[in-house]
Amino acid sequence: MENLIFDPEIINKRNKKLVKYLKQTLCILPYRIISLDTSKMLLTYFAVSGLDILNKLDELPHSSQDIINWIYNHLISENINGIETGSCGFRGSTTLVTDKNKNVQNHKHDCSHLTMTFSALNALLTLGDDLSRLDKKAILKSIQALQLPDGSITATNQDGENDVRFLYSTSCVCFILDDWSFIDTDKAFDFILSCLTYEGAFGQIPGAEAHGGSTFCAVASLYLMNKLTSLSEYQIHRLKQWCLNRQEKGFNGRVNKPIDSCYSFWIGATLKLLDMLHFTNYDDNINYIFETFDDITGGFSKWPGFTPDPLHTYMGICALSLVNFSSYEKIHPALVISQKAFENLKKIHKK
């Protein structure tokens, strides 16, 4: 098995299938994924960045410029009547767009979503865009309007979900736009810490069970805020051990739950940020990720023999990059884009 996984010919074949899967994601998707209809921006980010990490951005099925334009078509830069409602930023799709001019809020219920804003920025950076078409202030002012008194931030101005996922999206957006002045970072920090559980890792909201995805969101946010060092030595020790204990072959996301390929990324990236990933067993991890590879469609799924999906496919690719698999591009473990895309961001910051 191991020999097969590291066989250059097999790597090559599998990479080709992964490229095909990601290209397909950017073209047409089956109706059964309709629950992701409002998250097309996320899928675009996964597919574009996935191709980038595989060093195959030249095989995009559309021109870069077309994708960049498509992304900007999802941007709301202006609220109706200029009244701040927390609507500016990127939509996840144009499902609820009603007007020709898409860059203004089309109607009262037209709004951006923080995860989609984060996804759009990451996709733009990956495609080499310089972000000059953004009205940064409009986006940041909207985020400011979405912060709650407890420091958490809601994804939209509509449904009130305010867990650590959206604090992570916010942290990425503030980091990319290079401006933290619109949110209260002390309160945001307090909220993140309130999600730290007795188990030593983070849950999605205060009181919730420690979870691999939430732990990544919390740790990556702290890293981007430059506040990881504010955790105590004991807290860091427990956090590291909780993450390391997630490995069985691949990783699970909660204590006593089965392993799932996406946690090779969520936990892997967290451990990378804590400078502990090199203490895990790479071969076991890589072997498990490839057990979830679908040789026909070319993507990764959560468990061996299950249907692949864009999330697990992208997470699988990122997880492999983290453990230096093949010639995959290295990723920035907190922003989750290639180092190449991160270099693009550094250039933008220097301007």
Added chain:
Amino acid sequence: MSDSDSSDNCDSISVDLNEWSDVSPINQDRETNDICRIAYTEKFNNVFGYFRAVLKTNEISERAFDLTYKAVMLNPANYTVWYYRRILLKELGKDLNQELKLITKIIDQNPKNYQVWQHRRNVVELLQDPSRELEFTENILEQDSKNYHAWQYRQWVTKAFSLWHQELDFTSKLITVDCKNNSAWNHRFFYLKNTDHSESVLNREIDYCFEKLNLNINNESVWNYLRGVVDLMVKEGYLYPEKVCDFCKLKLETTKEDELSPFLIAFKIDYNWAKAIEKKNSGTNEIKEYVQESIRYLDLLAQKYDTIRANYWKYLLSKWNQEFNQ
């Protein structure tokens, strides 16, 4: 994120064109639908065509309310549809109990969708009646005892309405069925933190952990919970419960070497570390036994009991050597 299939086989979902003859549906623009294009069904285009038109005019009507039902049945993850539906619920003075029945059915079909749980919470907030919620979450947890959404929701209900009286027994029941149900352990800790956690209660919980560890020593959920309780005792200013250390010692001495649990060993090593640091800082030299034992166990973890983390245990071993100058 849920990628569960949404069924679209319900005929009642189609739009009655007579009812909407005064409205022109708004098509989704083609320009932005060519990247990540979803192969929408006729029905989907139809319902969302009218839904876009309704959003544009902010129509508050019974037919708009019915349309939101059709739209959420097609895609229960569309948060704007739910949001709009809640506006209509309020504006039209709809029967919220009826809505609760509907959302019960929808959650039953989509138990891992964020938006449906959020909607239920909003409806219960409007109703200010949590009387059915514990039974409801219990039913959902019967299908999947670790459903993260259901637990999060149950925590919200218990805390928002102070419904604590059943919770300890509820977790005991689930833990008896499956001692490795970490979600139940987490809920138990949530209960503890939000209710009486006097020294006697915390001592009772430690005994509960011993009881469960006697059944299975290698259960990470219990070790984490035990650690949580001990940390809470220290935080509350109570004395360190030495019986925990005694328990570890006894287990380490009496368990066959082949059956030793890495969690037990790691727990004892952390205990030793705290003790050794404390002694070192107070200038006494009685740290030898802690250091020697820990180094022996770290070596065993790396070589035998937890080889997948061998590199980590070796690293920790080097930290011990560094700190205590061996």
